[in-house]
Amino acid sequence: MTERRTDRLLLRRWREADRDPFAALNADPAVMEHMQGLQLRDRSDAFMDRIEAHWDADGWGLWAVEVPGVAPFIGFVGLWPADYVTGAPMVEVGWRLARAHWGHGYVTEAAREALRFGFEDVGLDEIVSFTVPQNERSWRVMERIGLRREPSRDFDHPNVDAEAYPQLVRHVFYALGRDEWKASVRR
Numbered sequence: 001m002t003e004r005r006t007d008r009l010l011l012r013r014w015r016e017a018d019r020d021p022f023a024a025l026n027a028d029p030a031v032m033e034h035m036q037g038l039q040l041r042d043r044s045d046a047f048m049d050r051i052e053a054h055w056d057a058d059g060w061g062l063w064a065v066e067v068p069g070v071a072p073f074i075g076f077v078g079l080w081p082a083d084y085v086t087g088a089p090m091v092e093v094g095w096r097l098a099r100a101h102w103g104h105g106y107v108t109e110a111a112r113e114a115l116r117f118g119f120e121d122v123g124l125d126e127i128v129s130f131t132v133p134q135n136e137r138s139w140r141v142m143e144r145i146g147l148r149r150e151p152s153r154d155f156d157h158p159n160v161d162a163e164a165y166p167q168l169v170r171h172v173f174y175a176l177g178r179d180e181w182k183a184s185v186r187r
C-alpha cells in the first residue's frame with residue numbers, strides 16, 4: 001500500500017492533474033529561494049515523471065500531498081534516494097509545498113508518516129535529511145520530526161554549481177536511526 005491517510009492529509013501517487021499546480025509551485029521564487037533557480041514546465045514535468053518512475057521501480061518515493069476538502073494538490077513530501085552524498089546508499093526525507101499552504105503543519109504531519117513508512121514498510125535502517133543553513137523552515141521541520149543534527153556529516157553538495165550559487169554549497173546534515181525512531185514513537 002503506497003497511499004496513506006493522516007489526520008488531515010491524503011498522501012498519494014501522482015496524477016496528470018498535478019502537473020499544472022506542480023509547475024506553478026516550481027516556478028515560484030519564494031518556494032525555490034534555496035534552489036538553483038526555478039524549475040520551469042519541462043523540468044517540472046520531467047521531475048514528476050522521475051518521481052512516478054521511482055515509485056514503479058522501488059515501491060517508495062515522494063508522495064503527492066492532497067488536503068481533502070481544501071486542495072487536491074499542495075506539493076510533495078516523502079522519501080528520495082540521496083546516494084550521491086557519500087556514494088553509499090542513503091535515503092532522505094524531503095518536502096516542497098506551495099507557498100499558500102505553509103504554516104499549517106502539513107509537512108510535519110506528512111513527514112512523520114514518511115518516517116513510519118520508511119522504517120516499517122521499506123525497512124530502512126536510517127533516514128537522513130539536509131539543507132542549506134539559511135533554509136530555516138526546512139531544518140525546523142527536521143528538528144520537529146525528531147531528526148538529530150550531525151555536524152560531522154555536513155557536506156558540500158556535489159550537484160550545486162558553486163560559481164553561480166556559492167551560498168547553496170554547504171549543507172547541514174540531520175539523521176535518525178530506526179531504533180531511535182522506535183523509541184521516540186513508543187513514548
Ligand SMILES: CC(C)(COP(=O)(O)OP(=O)(O)OC[C@H]1O[C@@H](n2cnc3c(N)ncnc32)[C@H](O)[C@@H]1OP(=O)(O)O)[C@@H](O)C(=O)NCCC(=O)NCCS
Nearest residue numbers: 031095096097102103104105106107108130131137138141
Ligand atoms: C520547508 C517547507 C516545506 C516548510 O513548510 P512549513 O509549512 O513551514 O512546515 P510545517 O508544515 O511543518 O509547518 C510548520 C509551521 O506551521 C505551524 N503550525 C500550524 N499548525 C500546526 C500543526 N498542527 N503542527 C505543526 N505545526 C503547525 C507551525 O507553528 C509552523 O509555523 P511557523 O513556521 O510560523 O512557526 C516549506 O517552507 C517549503 O516548501 N519551502 C520551499 C521548498 C524547500 O525549501 N524545501 C526543502 C528543501 S531542503
